[in-house]
Amino acid sequence: MDCLSTTSAPAVAALLRDFSLEMTAKDIPGLEEARTHIPAGTRINVTFLGSEDLAMRLAAARAVQQSGFTPVPHISARRLRSRSELDQFLGALSSDGTAGSVFVIGGDPVTPHGPYGDSLALIRSGLLQKHGVRHVGIAGYPEGHPAIAGPELWSAVKDKTTALAQHGLSGDVITQFGFDAEPVLTWVEEVRKRGIDVPVRVGVPGPAGVRRLMTYAARFGVGTSASLAKKYGFSVTQLMGTAGPERFIRALADGYDERRHGVLKLHFYTFGGLGATSRWVSDFRTGEES
Numbered sequence: 001m002d003c004l005s006t007t008s009a010p011a012v013a014a015l016l017r018d019f020s021l022e023m024t025a026k027d028i029p030g031l032e033e034a035r036t037h038i039p040a041g042t043r044i045n046v047t048f049l050g051s052e053d054l055a056m057r058l059a060a061a062r063a064v065q066q067s068g069f070t071p072v073p074h075i076s077a078r079r080l081r082s083r084s085e086l087d088q089f090l091g092a093l094s095s096d097g098t099a100g101s102v103f104v105i106g107g108d109p110v111t112p113h114g115p116y117g118d119s120l121a122l123i124r125s126g127l128l129q130k131h132g133v134r135h136v137g138i139a140g141y142p143e144g145h146p147a148i149a150g151p152e153l154w155s156a157v158k159d160k161t162t163a164l165a166q167h168g169l170s171g172d173v174i175t176q177f178g179f180d181a182e183p184v185l186t187w188v189e190e191v192r193k194r195g196i197d198v199p200v201r202v203g204v205p206g207p208a209g210v211r212r213l214m215t216y217a218a219r220f221g222v223g224t225s226a227s228l229a230k231k232y233g234f235s236v237t238q239l240m241g242t243a244g245p246e247r248f249i250r251a252l253a254d255g256y257d258e259r260r261h262g263v264l265k266l267h268f269y270t271f272g273g274l275g276a277t278s279r280w281v282s283d284f285r286t287g288e289e290s
Contacts, residue, residue, distance in 0.1 A: 172199040192260065
């Protein structure tokens, strides 16, 4: 165990129960390799990339289900060109039996391609329930968003969780990944103070090359100062190595208090690949539980 941590192994192991993962349609071949390292029923989010089409997204969701896991297809609001496109996607998921859980997000395009400007519009569309969706994940940003002001972010998460309840849908919040546990825990505590009690899945960058981690951090506006990188376990001046989230997870466990933070789980972004992330989580869990 990291000598800088005072965390007990049971506290870390508790956080690692019911973790979730993320994959793209291109990761289908890697899913077969990874499946022996992933607990049955694990939630696996399937991203909604602009470079992938409907057939690819549907195939990925089916592959997740056929491997014994729970598919959570993403729906990117601003990438949808029409209400009928959303209806078609959800209808196809429903036909495959993979529509029970979805994750809704605004998406990268600055200008919407169709009628949906944000993920709240998807929740209010009425189409989710029509096609059998029961659980909806939404995004959270503990360190802010490069294009959205703080007050707007708080309004968004409150409005979306309220809308989910009004439409009879359960939900959770999946946060952007980060390298520092302290602002994450502070943000989660503020979430609870604002009356939002859905589970929060803290975004964790899976083990990956430092250069790749830095690239994703810059893309998504995640802080990566030299002091923060050292605290996490890598150096911004040494880009050829690989870094894992051991310190980050232990720091989360150190500061986690269920009375203040409510239900907290982990969501792994598989920047280093689905197989590598799954193996790392399996090995780390075994080490903490032994």
